[in-house]
Amino acid sequence: MNIKIYQFLFLFLFSFCFLFACQTDVKSTPAPASVTPAPKPKSGTVATPPDRVEPDKMDNNFLRLQGEWQQVDVPEKQIQFRDKKVVELAAGKKRTERSKKFRVVKQCNGEMDMNGLFYMLDNRCYKILKISIEEMEVEDLEQQRVIKYRRI
Numbered sequence: 744m745n746i747k748i749y750q751f752l753f754l755f756l757f758s759f760c761f762l763f764a765c766q767t768d769v770k771s772t773p774a775p776a777s778v779t780p781a782p783k784p785k786s787g788t789v790a791t792p793p794d795r796v797e798p799d800k801m802d803n804n805f806l807r808l809q810g811e812w813q814q815v816d817v818p819e820k821q822i823q824f825r826d827k828k829v830v831e832l833a834a835g836k837k838r839t840e841r842s843k844k845f846r847v848v849k850q851c852n853g854e855m856d857m858n859g860l861f862y863m864l865d866n867r868c869y870k871i872l873k874i875s876i877e878e879m880e881v882e883d884l885e886q887q888r889v890i891k892y893r894r895i
Contacts, residue, residue: 801876803847803857803858804847804857804858804859804860804862804871804874805847805857805858806857807874807875807879808824808847808862808871808874808879809824809825809826810823810824810894811823811894811895812824812879812892812893812894812895813892813893813894813895814890814891814892815891815892815893816890816891819833819834820832820833821833821895822892824845827845827846828845829844829845829864844863844864844865845862845863845864846862846863847859847861847862848861848862848863849861851863851868851884852868859871862881867883867884867885868884868885869881869882869883869884869890870882870884872889876894877893877894878891878892878893878894879891879892879893879894880892
């Protein structure tokens, strides 16, 4: 008799599970979402606004100069290189804008060279001592002083 009770319970539970709890509707099951990995940043890159040259494409000094720089010793002084234009800022206000007066050259007052070690602003010559993605050192040859900048 015990066996009949167990058989009855087994059939009852199996029928209940089959009819109500264990049914799945294949058509209503959504397809699993595809997993797309997040893009990985290239090493050595810095987040840049769209109007600034991408650091991994800075293959000459003209391109390395492009962007906004802040003097290390005098933080309220900034300089912006935008293509062939240069804008100097003091305390965040536009001070002067020099267009078509900026050029990278092989030597002071020399011929233009995109990878030159000097740049001219008007008639003033600066020697590029060090330039990287984040920092720059130039020598103002007229005043014979070194100016350090950091990219902002």
